[in-house]
Amino acid sequence: MKVFHGVAELEMAVNTHLGYSDWHTINQDQINAFAQVTGDHQWIHVDPEKAVHGPFGLTIAHGYLTMSLVPMLVGQVYDISGVQMGINYGADRLRFPSPVPVGSRIRAGVELTMVKPNAMGYQVTTRVTIDRDGGDKPACVVDMLTVVVP
Template identity: 65%
Template sequence: MNVFHDIEELRAAIGTHLGYSDWHTVTQKQIDTFAEATGDHQWIHTDPVKAAAGPFGATIAHGFLTLSLVPLLAGRVYRVEGISMGVNYGADRLRFPAPVPVDSRIRAGVELLSLEQGGGGYRLTARVAIEREGAAKPVCVVDAVSVLVP
């Protein structure tokens, strides 16, 4: 875990890869709960029998479920102290190059790209690449933008 005690320590780390989170297993229960929350009940996510005969051989996580795990996984790589709060601001780039089959183990690698003053604090852009254990391609790559408020 990388702990930055203030904005200046964070600024000094811009341009570096901070490392990887621990592994997280994506379960069918998690996929079903996400489907329930979003109303996206497409069979490739929620019907294990039909999905077994489909293109991926099993159900797969929603791309946006994978994206929604960024705060959890990135939070296991680094944290910034000395701020009152951090809020999600958006994403500059988002891709889902490969699927996440049920029961896959995923983890996130984090690279700090930029830190700019503005938006009521500091805008931090971090490239988060989520990889699946044993896969050649990442399953999600996002340039996540946060606002850190002093």
């Protein structure tokens, strides 16, 4: 875990790779729970018997499930001390280049791309790349926007 002591120290790290999260295994219970919460019960996610005969050979995680794990995974990579809070401001350029089959291990790589002043404090942009263990392409790439209030 990289800890930045205030925004000034964070600004000095722009255009650097901050590190990787721990590996997280996607299981069927997690996929089913996400389907229940979102109402997205497409068979490629929740029906292992049917999915065996589908395009992936087993169930896959929802893309938005993978995306929803970004805060947890990024929280393992870096933190900023000496600020009041960080607020999720949104995301830019969200892509799902490859599926995440059930049982996959994923992790986040984080690159700090921008820190700029805004009305509440500072907007911090990180490029988060979710890799799948053994995969040849990322599972998810997203530019995350966070407002940091000093």
